[in-house]
Amino acid sequence: MKIKFRILISVVLVSVLWPAPNLDGSIYAVRRERLRSMIHGQAILYSGSEETAGLDKNFYYLCGVAVSDAFLLLNCETGRDALFINPSKTAMSGKEIMQTSGIAAIFRRDQINMSLYDGLAVDPDVYYPMAYAASDPAYVYPDCLVIEQLLNGLPFCLKRDLRGYLYPMRMVKEQGEIALIERAVDITRKGTLAGIAALKPGLYEYEIQDIIEDTFRVLGAPHPSFASIIGSGPNSLILHYFENSRRMQSGEVVVMDVGAEYERYAGDITRTAPVSGQFTPRQREVYEIVLEMQRRVFAACRPGITLSYLNDVAKAYAVERGYGNYFNFSGWRHGTSHSLGLDVHDPFFSTLPLAAGMVITVEPGIYLPAENLGVRIEDDVRITENGGAVLTAAVPREADEIEAIMAGRLLPYAGTDTKRDVKKPPERGEDKK
Numbered sequence: 001m002k003i004k005f006r007i008l009i010s011v012v013l014v015s016v017l018w019p020a021p022n023l024d025g026s027i028y029a030v031r032r033e034r035l036r037s038m039i040h041g042q043a044i045l046y047s048g049s050e051e052t053a054g055l056d057k058n059f060y061y062l063c064g065v066a067v068s069d070a071f072l073l074l075n076c077e078t079g080r081d082a083l084f085i086n087p088s089k090t091a092m093s094g095k096e097i098m099q100t101s102g103i104a105a106i107f108r109r110d111q112i113n114m115s116l117y118d119g120l121a122v123d124p125d126v127y128y129p130m131a132y133a134a135s136d137p138a139y140v141y142p143d144c145l146v147i148e149q150l151l152n153g154l155p156f157c158l159k160r161d162l163r164g165y166l167y168p169m170r171m172v173k174e175q176g177e178i179a180l181i182e183r184a185v186d187i188t189r190k191g192t193l194a195g196i197a198a199l200k201p202g203l204y205e206y207e208i209q210d211i212i213e214d215t216f217r218v219l220g221a222p223h224p225s226f227a228s229i230i231g232s233g234p235n236s237l238i239l240h241y242f243e244n245s246r247r248m249q250s251g252e253v254v255v256m257d258v259g260a261e262y263e264r265y266a267g268d269i270t271r272t273a274p275v276s277g278q279f280t281p282r283q284r285e286v287y288e289i290v291l292e293m294q295r296r297v298f299a300a301c302r303p304g305i306t307l308s309y310l311n312d313v314a315k316a317y318a319v320e321r322g323y324g325n326y327f328n329f330s331g332w333r334h335g336t337s338h339s340l341g342l343d344v345h346d347p348f349f350s351t352l353p354l355a356a357g358m359v360i361t362v363e364p365g366i367y368l369p370a371e372n373l374g375v376r377i378e379d380d381v382r383i384t385e386n387g388g389a390v391l392t393a394a395v396p397r398e399a400d401e402i403e404a405i406m407a408g409r410l411l412p413y414a415g416t417d418t419k420r421d422v423k424k425p426p427e428r429g430e431d432k433k
């Protein structure tokens with residue numbers, strides 16, 4: 001109860017004093033124009049729907065409207081863009097859609113064939129994100145399938161992959177996007193800290209999940225950016241553990257891998273904490289190794305290197321300490337880093353080098369099945385001109401700090417950017433000046 005009350009108070013303060021940042025509507029027109037300048041013919045995107053995988057972030061990136069079952073069509077010859085809307089699945093008014101997207105041409109969904117035909121008469125090329133599963137090229141992602149089914153009905157259409165042009169744009173974040181990611185990260189920080197502060201033996205994993213997600217919700221993030229992972233004891237070894245149904249016991253660690261989604265942008269933080277409030281010497285030993293892997297990767301972040309190089313940096317230290325076989329692997333293997341943005345696993349070409357403005361995660365782990373012990377620590381880093389800035393620097397990560405939060409010696413939100421959250425009230429009499 002006490003914790004929930006504390007969350008509520010800080011939430012009220014933050015919401016009043018910290019208005020939401022928003023992307024300037026014209027940014028979408030700028031993005032579309034840039035994309036059009038790189039290709040020819042037409043480009044088509046599908047918004048996704050409840051029946052597919054939800055909102056398609058490629059579509060959203062280019063028009064900023066969250067509508068269901070709609071198409072966006074870019075015509076590179078005329079420079080005109082159009083939206084094709086399913087009115088029964090759209091809560092936004094036409095005016096709202098126009099203002100947000102900067103697109104004046106809004107039609108009914110079933111009129112898209114005509115527009116596509118007109119464009120094909122000039123140039124047969126149609127670009128769209130060709131999203132096939134890497135593990136099975138025969139599997140086409142639902143949003144992609146909807147577009148392919150539409151194009152298959154058209155003669156003289158040459159299908160082209162849009163990803164090679166669109167993804168490099170999405171990989172480098174604009175300033176407005178960085179601000180939204182920072183906000184998502186900050187909400188994730190608060191949820192994570194509330195979760196750590198509430199941990200105790202006998203609680204169920206889902207109770208910690210509730211506390212974290214409640215914090216997200218009251219801070220303006222109605223949905224997590226992915227299914228929260230609260231894995232204690234043996235579950236700390238499972239990479240994508242979503243059950244969160246186990247009762248946590250003293251002597252175990254719990255891996256909390258969570259993210260808030262704010263204005264469609266994702267945060268992603270993992271902390272590993274001892275359920276009892278104190279790491280055992282053995283848990284602390286492994287924890288310190290993971291922490292050191294992370295420090296080395298932070299230091300290695302800079303433009304020009306690849307994500308696989310960062311993975312090598314982390315792995316080299318695990319090998320050096322004798323944990324090479326347990327590095328990022330316990331039956332499931334994960335990378336040390338992925339791109340973060342509109343998607344929690346944002347599009348990224350792993351062969352391309354890092355550049356300033358990219359945002360990545362750094363999340364090495366060591367998993368020891370024989371000991372029911374998994375430790376993963378994850379932070380978010382913005383690549384700068386000459387290094388990396390840790391966006392999650394305000395989230396305590398030292399073992400002592402985690403224990404201090406649990407012991408109530410370190411207030412969950414202390415030592416953070418509260419200066420930005422709360423304005424200093426004017427001194428008495430000062431307001432008269």
Ligand SMILES: [Mn+2]
Binds near residue numbers: 268338361363378
């Ligand atoms: Mn992650």
